[in-house]
Amino acid sequence: MTQRQINVIYRSCWTIALLIAAIPFIFPFVWMVSAGFKSTTEIFGTPTLIPREWRFQNFVDVFTYQPFARQYFNSLYIAVAVTALTLVISSLAGYALARMRFAGAGLLMLFFVSALMVPEEVTIIPNFFLIRSMGLVDTHWPLILLPTFGPHGVMATFLMRQYFLALPKELEEAGKMDGLSRFGVWWRIALPMSRPALAAVAIITFLFSWNLFLEPLIFLSSLEMFTLPLALSNFNDSYGLPLWNLQLAATSLAVVPILIVYLIAQRQIIESFALSGVKG
């Protein structure tokens, strides 16, 4: 065999191995959608990928069992709010940390770095009492405030800071010469140049908020206030057993749009996570 042939065989083996490895990554999504269309009896019968009888009624029942449309909207608007807020405050703070010299900068950085190491579970108990004393239990405020100002917001600040540090200073200095204030330099020069970093922060923040579970679980109690992950975990019968076909239909409705956006923008989304280097 020539070296070339060996290489071809080597490559083919890798590809086949990768295809096999990919099964547990694809299979759950495929089965989720398929089972979402099945009837209760069929779902426990012999497993078939294609439903024998397509039960579209599941996707109607999802909306009558809980205020699912409202819950869907809650998740969407909260994620948009968290993303917008995080973009503004993290790019402001990141800019100051990258470009301005001020007393306390070193100490501040140290505080922020240590925040990255602290799990949210550690501060959730005092935060619950804080939010309760503000009278904001069973509202969406804690779901907007805690993610924005918690470790995730700090991570976004660091990401912005790294990006600003790598930008050339000359343009900003020219802007200052032309009489722009600090704020003007940030808004007109630094921000437009840092679109890739802003996009990365927007993507990971949106997904972070969209998938958040612990905070909704602790703070929300009425069905109309629920966000998607909490709503999904709530498709149970009166015995607490899952209503599988409804639950899987609802899960499909929650997951598939995100997957479609992911498939279209996979390059950008994967790069954003690589840039942040943290768990989503």
Add this chain to the structure above:
Amino acid sequence: MAAVTHTNEPGANRAPWLTLKYREMLEAWLFISPTFIGFLVFFLGPLVAIFYYSMTEWNLLSQQAAFVGLHNFNDALLVNPDFWHVVRNSVIFAVGLVPFNMALALTLALALSRPFFGVVFFRTVFFAPVVTSAIAWAIVWKFLLQGEGGVINQMLALVGIDGPNWLRDPNWAMAAVIVTRVIKMVGLNMILYIAALQAIPRDYEEAARLEGASRWQIFRMIIWPLLAPTTLIIMVLTTIGSFKVFDHIYQMTGGGPENGTLVLAFYIYQQGFKFFNVGYASALAIIMFVIVMALTLVQVMLRRKEME
């Protein structure tokens, strides 16, 4: 705030406390203040408060806290057998998950770091669970892993294997949770490794190949040492992540069977928000904080020693 508006007035710059340096400092703090104030209120404050909470016992009826000193820590570490059971579960979870996750991530990254036909497809597939909500992922796997009539077991039956009731069987539940969690998260470590691999100059490898080095030798002698900083970061993040795992466990097993998958983060939630043992749960949270910090420090020190 007022000081900043003053600086715009003519002549204000003459005041010594409004020199350029001070002005810049004020501006910087204005830029940082939204993040900083939020950080103080929703992070640093609570972090300090939890030390106080951990030394109290709450009476639910009177809504009042009594100071009990280190009683809650004593309870956790010496009295309550649940605590060590839960720590043991968390350690098993981490010890099972971290090496498995990292080995798989590195293998996939090595296979996918160079362009070939289909590379984008594979990267997209292996990363897809990362963008999916943990609850959704856990719901689907819980469905697939049911005992009787579960899809996985029906498929195993085709090849003559009688599958267990994965999530209800104390021998299998932890393994099932670990494996499904690895599939969910491995894509993240994979892309971090791919980025690191792509940063290694190809000349190194070419030179070694010309010297007659085998693929394994190139990996062992050149690539693996160059990956050390990435490996350290991934190890720290994955370990911390494994101690934080909550939603996955909540949805798949609820801590069962027989508390077999009751891990630290879930135990804190249970004690604090189900049983309202606020003081005890706060003590647990501090212990978790200490464990995560210690793990991070140990790993950083170990790797630094190794690199010297």
